[in-house]
Amino acid sequence: MASSLKISGLEVAYGRTDAVRGIDIDVPAGRVVCLIGANGAGKTSTMRAISGLKRPRAGRILLDGADIVGMKPHQIAALGLLQVPEGRQVFAELSIADNLALGAYLVRDAAEQARRLESVLARFPRLRERLGQAAGSLSGGEQQMLALGRALMGGPKVLLLDEPSMGLAPLFVDEIFAIVSDLKREGTTILLVEQNASAALEVSDDAYVLENGRIVLSGQASDVAENPSVAAAYLGG
C-alpha cells in the first residue's frame, strides 16, 4: 500500500528567483519525514513541484522508482501521491460532503467511497454533523481537518502535508499532530512540511532542514532536534 518518494537534484525557479537550488530528499515507504525551514526557504515550492503544480527546472522525483516529473497534477494524484496544500485550500463554497467526495474523485467504486467516508468521519467526528454545510463556514482548524480528511478519501500512498498547523489554535495543533502520529502508526508514508519544528521533529523519523533553497542538515529526527544550530534557529533555544 505505502510507497516511497525520492527526490534528487530538485531545482525550482520563478523567473530569475531561485526558490529551490538542488535538493535531495528520501522518504522511504511507511516513514514520516519532515522538511523544516523558515518562511521563504522553498518548502512550498518543493511540494508544488512534487504534485506537478509547478514544473521544476531540474531534478528527478521518483515515486516507487518511477520518475513523475512532467506529469500533470491529476496524473500524479492518480498514482496516490496526495497533497494537503498550504493554507488548506478547501472548496469553501461547496459542502463538506462535496469536498470529501472530491477527495475520492478518482475512486469510481461507490461502495469503496462509502467505506472511506465512514472511516474519515470516524476520524473527524466533528465533520459528520455538518456534512451539508459549506466548507467556508468551518473554523480554520476544522477546515484543516476537512483538508486532511479530503486527502485521506483518496487513499494516499504518499501523503504530503504543507504546514498543516499553520495559523491554528494550540488545541487544533495538538490534534493535527496526534492524527499524523495515528497515520504513521497505520503505516502511511508522509512528507511533512512545518515551521513548527519541535512538534514536527517529535512525530517524524527523519528530518531535513531547508535554508534558502538548500538542505543544510539532514538525519534522524532525534539527532536533528539535538543539533545546536537547529535548536538555536528553530526550537527557540
Added chain:
Amino acid sequence: MLAQQMVNGVLLGATYALFALGFTLIFGVLRVINLTYGFYFSAGAFIALYLTRVLGLNIVLALPLGTIAAGLVAVAMDSLLLPRLRHRRTAELDSLMVTLGAVLALYSIMTAWLGPDIRRFPPGTISADALEILGVRLTAAEGLILLASFVLVAALMALMKFTRLGLAIRALAEKPDAAGLMGINVPATSRIVSFLSGALAGAGGILIGLNFNAIQPYMGESMMLRGFVVIIVGGMGDSRGALVAGLALGIIEVLTAGYIDSGLKETVAFAILVVVLWTRPQGLFGRAVGQRA
C-alpha cells in the same frame, strides 16, 4: 394584449437567459471575459441555417446538431486563445483585449465569406401552425423556443448539481490548483466548459434566428451587449442570477417596445444596468466580493 406581450417577453427572455447562462459559465469557471462568446451565437445560427437550407434537415434535427457544432467551434477557439491568458495575474483585462480582437476578426471573416445580408430559414423549416389559448397565440417556432430553452437550462443545472462532472466543474471554478490535486483533469474539464458554454450560445443563436427569422454574421454582437447586461445584473458567474435577469430583460424589452417605443428598448436595458451597478455592484443576488471565501 398584456398576456400576449408577457408570453413574447418570456420567449425572448428565455433565449437571453440561455445565452447569458453560457457566458456566465465560462466566466465563472475559467475567470476570463470571453468576447468570442458572441461569435458562437452567430456560428450556431449559420450552422443550423446550412443544415436546413443545404442539407434539407428538419429544424428538430438542425437545432441539436447546430448546438453541438457551436460547442465544438467554442472548444477549438477557446483552446487556442484562453490557456495562455488564464494564468496571468491580469487575466480578466488581458482576456477582454485578446478576445475582442479575435471576435472582430471572426465576424469580418464570416461576413467576407457569407455576406452581410440577412438570411432566413427556408419556408417549411418549422410548421406555421399556431396554438391559441385564452387569446394568446403561440406558434410552433415559439413553442420550440420555449421547450428548448427550458430543456437546456434544466439539463445544465442538473449536470452541475448532480453529476461527477458537475462537481469537478464547480471545484475547478473555485480553486483550479486544488481541483488538480483532487485528480481532476483541469485542461480537459476546461474544454468541456468551453463546449457547454459554446453550445448554449449556439442554441441561443438558432432560437433567436427562428424567433425573428433573421440570421446575419453580426447578430452575436448585439446579443453580447445583452449578455453583459444580464450577467452583470445577475452577478458575474452566478447562474441563478443570469436566469432571472435574462428573463426579466426579455420581458422588459417587449413591454418597452409594446407600450412605450421600440426604439427605447436598449435604452431601458442599459438604464437598468447602470442603476444596478450603482446600487448593487455585486449583482442582484450576489454577495459582496469581500464576503466570498
